[in-house]
Amino acid sequence: MAKRNRNEYDNDVVFEDYFPSMVEKLGAEGFVNELCKGFCLLMDREKGAITFESLKRNSSVLGLSDDELRSMLRAGDLNGDGSLSQMEFCVLMFRLSPHLMNRARMSIA
Numbered sequence: 001m002a003k004r005n006r007n008e009y010d011n012d013v014v015f016e017d018y019f020p021s022m023v024e025k026l027g028a029e030g031f032v033n034e035l036c037k038g039f040c041l042l043m044d045r046e047k048g049a050i051t052f053e054s055l056k057r058n059s060s061v062l063g064l065s066d067d068e069l070r071s072m073l074r075a076g077d078l079n080g081d082g083s084l085s086q087m088e089f090c091v092l093m094f095r096l097s098p099h100l101m102n103r104a105r106m107s108i109a
């Protein structure tokens, strides 16, 4: 019986550990696409943005405490509306990984 290995977003995936190998594998453009998928997983579907509540629902996946979730929100919330838009989320993820940012800039430019 052939087994398909498509469940890359299972609960045991740790985001930060996953980044470098993902960029290797996907290239910067593919990495951004994966970020967008990550955003869709984490966002509040009614608001279309990541909120503290929507992060909290996924806190077991992220492995972060309430305080860490709050500081993640604060760090990424550029316009101060208390939630992360898709753009803010991508910017935050890149900021959390400075060397990835450099590589992405090189391949996008």
Ligand SMILES: [Ca+2]
Residues within 6 Å of the ligand: 076, 077, 078, 079, 080, 081, 082, 083, 084, 085, 088
């Ligand atoms: Ca915001």
